[in-house]
Amino acid sequence: MYRLAYRLTGNVHDAEDLTQEVFVRVFRSLSSYTPGTFEGWLHRITTNLFLDTARRKQRIRFEGLADDAAERLSGREPSPAQAWDDAHLEPDIQAALDALAPEFRAAVVLCDIEGLSYEEIAATLGVKLGTVRSRIHRGRAQLREALDHRAPRSPELPPTVSRGEEV
Template sequence: MKEPVDPHPQADGQGPSDLDWGRIVEEHSDRVYRLALRLTGNRHDAEDLTQEVFVRVFRSLHTYTPGTFEGWLHRITTNLFLDQARRRQRIRFDALSEERAARLASASPAPESAYADQTFDDDVAAALGSLPPDFRAAVVLCDIEGLSYEEIAEILGAKLGTVRSRIHRGRALLRTALAHRAPTAGRTRYAGPALAVGRGVST
């Protein structure tokens, strides 16, 4: 079993070795891509965003300070997405099919990852795509990535109250967009953020 890669650069300040950099990409690319897909809503933009994230990581690795490396990747991915979204008047959002979602799962995904991919269906993808980018990012990080309000505030560089407001308003818009949903026989469906446990959602 491989030990987790140390994301710190070499002592000479020239950046990570080829082996370390390869392991960083290997260990984190799937998760970054999943987040990018849920933010952008289509495979092509997700691939472009993932590539841009790792270019940014490579260039900025010498500035990384000890902490949660995954959190650092969340922050880079989300902020790059928001930068792109703000440069566009409209983000093209293609529905994520179940077939695409199945291909996202790794050979041996963690149970929570497999569940998220299975249930991230067309309706949820389309509803997320209708949200303003700031709301979408906050809801994705909270209700899909499972981050706390404090973690999201740090990633977005926003006040805690602002994060709570974006999540609350984003969830309200999602409830409206998903109001037509009804259980389908023989199919497990994502219940939507209205049923998220422990996230302060009123019933």
């Protein structure tokens, strides 16, 4: 759960706050939990709390300017190396994720980092399948543009020399 919170928020402190809020929400809502996939329920709570927080921050920011997540998680435990990799993205990749709108970031993280299917993401976010596809497509396009500097470039090829010509 912390890993998802970290991927969504982009920093340790916000991820810790979000994780704590999730545990409080789970504790308060445990009596209303209907048997099903517990991990999916946690994903949905985590994603919804993240989106609520992001919307609240946007509303506060805009008001200031104007006026003055599924049903399953992978059942296997990650290796220590994978756990470290999962918790530490390269700074420019994390910055590119942070720059995405919260809706795009949630969809991309749930799909590409958490490995959920489009249907599971739709259930987690409470949106239609087409909306999930659109958000993932647009989020990936923005990531591709932001990370273009990391793309491999083909070196300039020397001009070809015809047979019989001297070099």
